[in-house]
Amino acid sequence: QVQLVESGGGLVQAGGSVRLSCAASGSDFSINSMAWYRQAPGKQRELVARITSGGTTGYADSVKGRFTISRDNARNTVYLQMNSLKPEDTAGYYCNVQAVEFITGRAKRNLEVWGQGTLVTVSS
Numbered sequence: 001q002v003q004l005v006e007s008g009g010g011l012v013q014a015g016g017s018v019r020l021s022c023a024a025s026g027s028d029f030s031i032n033s034m035a036w037y038r039q040a041p042g043k044q045r046e047l048v049a050r051i052t053s054g055g056t057t058g059y060a061d062s063v064k065g066r067f068t069i070s071r072d073n074a075r076n077t078v079y080l081q082m083n084s085l086k087p088e089d090t091a092g093y094y095c096n097v098q099a100v101e102f103i104t105g106r107a108k109r110n111l112e113v114w115g116q117g118t119l120v121t122v123s124s
Helices: none
Strands: 002-007 010-013 018-026 029-039 046-052 057-059 067-072 077-082 091-102 108-114 118-123
Touching: 002 091, 002 108, 018 029, 018 091, 018 118, 029 067, 029 077, 046 067, 046 077, 057 067, 077 091
Parallel strands: 010 118
Antiparallel strands: 002 018, 018 077, 029 046, 029 091, 046 057, 067 077, 091 108, 091 118
């Protein structure tokens, strides 16, 4: 079992900054990757940033140079530092974790877990 808890969303003016956090907890598991997605009203959910267990990062073109994804392995936490925010960044932001859970009998299973979402609203 893996659960994600997000925090850090809220209201911010254009040009401001917000840092989102997503903490993973549960039984014995190993994280393969952590990512942030967002979904604005009337739009499809899109990948914003991703970081692998090896530290490789990737970003959507729309946020390159403004957002930074990072992780704290000791705390099983991923962060999204969002700078120079624009009104079009307004969306619900969702943490996503791909992990392997180790269960009894030396068995394991792949997991994809979503956070509850946190709303970021950027005013113009």
